[in-house]
Amino acid sequence: MRLLSLFTIGFLLIYAEGFCQKKYQKVYFEDGTLKAQGWLEGSEKSGYWTFYHPNGVKQKEGHFKKGVASKYWYFYRQDSSKEKEGHFKNGKQHRWWLYFDSMGHINHKCQLKNDQKNGYCLIYEKQKLIKASKYQNGKKIKEWTDFSSFRKENKLSDLK
Incomplete structure (x- = not known):
């Protein structure tokens, strides 16, 4: 009986490992330049991934979950200059994006929810705040050009 239990546990571990195994993958453009690299869990991207422009410069990097x-x-x-950065939730832009x-x-930072502006956007010129706008479901509902108003x-706690 003990031998049967050990055999069953061993079989289940081997079976589970085959389906849940993480492996590192590299994908290349047709010319052989690296296009992307990161972890796969089964057939889905998982963990940290990095993607590259055809000229070899990093295009984007971040995490995947399932x-x-x-x-x-x-x-x-x-x-190679930074374009933007921010949070994703369920594959959609969420929270603050710079x-x-x-x-x-x-030059601006905005609160987003489900890929839409939803909250505040702060606009900068020459590293100085010049105006703020408030959005609801992607539509501008108010704009300010002076900090006192x-x-x-x-x-101000809404800006967190």
Whole structure:
């Protein structure tokens, strides 16, 4: 009986390992340049992945959970400058996203929910805040160009 139990446990471990095994994968463009690399769990992307532009420069990097983008991601232009970064939830942009100009400075940051602006957007020019807007389900509902009026009408804790 003990031998049968050990055999059953061994079989189940081998069976489970075959279906849940994580492996590292590299994908290449037709010319042999690296296109993407990261972990697969079964046939789905899992864990950290990095993608590349055809010129070899990093394009984006972040986490997958069961084949869906999750957690924090970074995006880069073909010249390697940062383009944007932010959170994903269930494969959709969520929470604060930062957008960068070609010099690497933030030119705006927005609160998003389900890939739509939903909350505040802060607009910068020459590294100075010049205006703020509020969105609801992707539609602008209010805009401020001075900090005092913004502060009177809003709770700063909403910016977290």
